Amino acid sequence: MPSLNTGSPMEGTERSQKGRVTVYTVTGCPHCRQAKSRLSELGLQVHEVDMNQHAELWPQVKQLTGRSTVPQIFFNSIHVGGNDDLQTMVPEKLENLVHLVREEPVPPNSPPLPEEAHLEGAGNQDGEIMCERDEFADMMAEFKQCGAIGSHRKGLKVYGNSFKGAQLVDWLQREKGLDRSKAFETSKILMDRKFFNSVQRKGEFEESNALFRLLEHDPHSALNAREMATCSPLQASELSEILRNMMLKLYSDYLSADGKSVDYKAMSRSPSFEQYCELAVQLQRVDLQALSREEKLAFFINIYNALVIHGNLRLGSPKNMWQRYRFFNYVSYLIGGEVFTLQDIENGVLRGNKKGVAQLLKPFSKSDPRLQVALADAEPLIHFALNCGARGCPPIKTYTPKDIDVQLQIAAEAFLENDDGCRVDGDKGEVKLSQIFKWYKGDFGDTDEKVLNWILNHMSDSPKKSSLQALLKAAGLKVSYMPYDWSTNSKD
Incomplete structure (x- = not known):
């Protein structure tokens, strides 16, 4: 068999392919983009399955892979792993897999694909929504x-x-x-x-x-103000899902081929971004008071994640501690008649009006009308929905009220699967955790032992979980916290 010669310019030449490379992804996932780029360099045709649109397949994929993150890559029925596994694979093994899918047809036990009906009925990604002009x-x-x-x-x-x-x-x-x-x-x-x-x-x-x-004349610098919302009030959850999917599509369109940078300047000039901004204005008049707990979780997680990107587009990525403090306390949307900053959404609404990092006071006073929207109690799982794991993304990036608790559990499993979230060293008797568990320790338990037990209860079955179970039974367990990576992915 001829060598792949991984540095060769001929590497990307497409050849006939009898088998199938299946990649389970989500839109806007940089690790998925890196994996697809590498496969393209190898001249392989890729069958991509967006798990954000086809969540019904996730239980099967997780059972096959034992993983809670994307991308997950299969050569015919052989599971390769995630992006890191692909990028670091020894050339000989990779060469054999490429030969396999070029020469061997897809076997009956190949990984699952969406049914045709699901493909045709995939969710709205383009922001098309019926706007009935308000009678007033x-x-x-x-x-x-x-x-x-x-x-x-x-x-x-x-x-x-x-x-x-x-x-x-x-x-x-x-x-x-x-x-x-x-x-x-x-x-x-x-x-x-x-x-x-x-x-x-x-x-x-x-x-x-x-x-x-x-x-529209609110003096606060909300990013969706300065224009009147003229549609009849839209369903909050539906609007947040559409906005989130639009922003993910935009992000993906301007994500570099290697998945390492985003061209925010070009993105901000896109007609699709103008369309997003027009639709975001309609957040001004959504009804928040009637939302259930599940609807609040899905709505505010989706809006927070979209608002972070919108803030980067308008203000640029924060580069230091002061800029980050200002960013999270300044970047905001006008929602349901009230202004919500990123801090207000995370700590005021999703954490049940608890003080955030470096905050002296609770976000909402007793007389603040936004307090009526806050969750009754802090939801610890939101910390993993508001972030993307450094070596793999959760398989869901837009949240829905119907399955929100399951979706949040999946996000937690994906975060804890990554070494950036939790590292367990059985030989040294040491556990290293993300700074998130230190900053928001009260959400997970007041002691290291309670935090570790919370983590254990939210991990998927894996060798890491077994190792943590063993350490918790032993004496002298050491807990430390890893530095947080604040680096940005903005293209200079």
Whole structure:
């Protein structure tokens, strides 16, 4: 058999292939991109299965591989492993596998593929969503031009881009022919539908000198403000899934072939990004109060992950501690009439209004309307959904309310499978953990022993889990925390 000669420029020449290389991936996974690039260099045709769209296959794939991460790579029915396994494979073994799929047809026990019906019905990735124009949108657009909006004083403070409640009622009477009572009720409806807020964040509309401000004029620098949301309020969970998938597709389109960098500058000029921004405006008026725990988890995890990328596009990647602090406390969306920064989403909502790293106070005060949206208790598993493992990604990157708890468990297994999340050295009696377990120790237990038992209970069956079980029964176990990798993947 001729040598692959792994440094040869002929390596990428495509040849006939009787068998199949199957790669289980997710959109936007850099490790998946690296693996596909390497396979392409070898001149192999790849059958890619996006697990974010075909989660129904994951139990079978996990049973075959014993892994909780993607990519997972098969040459016919032979499981190669993940990206690291492919990249470090000895040339002779790789040569044999390439020969196998070129010369041998796919055997009956090959890994599973999606059924045709699933392929045809794959989820919406392009942001196509029915926008029914809100019946009050034109009315608010007219009011915006009537001259009532301007600077108004309240006590010693002047509020720009504001209007008095009485001004709106007067305008509805004069321009829309409503009697005073109907004009007042219509004003309340407009506020309930989140076209505007009280400048002092009071809960109800008042016909008086009370001041109000259109959401698009909110002075906070939310990345989806400065434009009116004109669609009838959309279902929060559906909107967050579409936005997340759009951002993942964008990210993937501008991810380098080696999976190591993202061209954020080019991405920010993309027409697809403009489409994303237009749709993100509709977050302004979604109804958060009616969300169940499962819907809140899926919605806010999806939005957080999309917002991080949006923040990188608009502000650039934070390079030092101060920039990171500012990034997570500044980058925000206007959601359901309120501003949520990344810190607000993680610590205020998903961790049940607990102090974050270096925070002196809880994110939401008792009078803060956002407190009504916070989970009753911190959900530790969110820490693994808000991050991607350094050597492999969770097989799910967009979360859905229906299966959220299972999806979060899978994300935890994927994180703990990676040495960047947890390393167990049985010979030295030592466990090294990600800084996440130190920063948020209270979410996992107050002692090292409780944290390790939590980790044990959320690991998939593996030699690492068996080794950790043995160490927990022994005396003198040492626990330490690994440095956190803050490096960015922005293309200079």
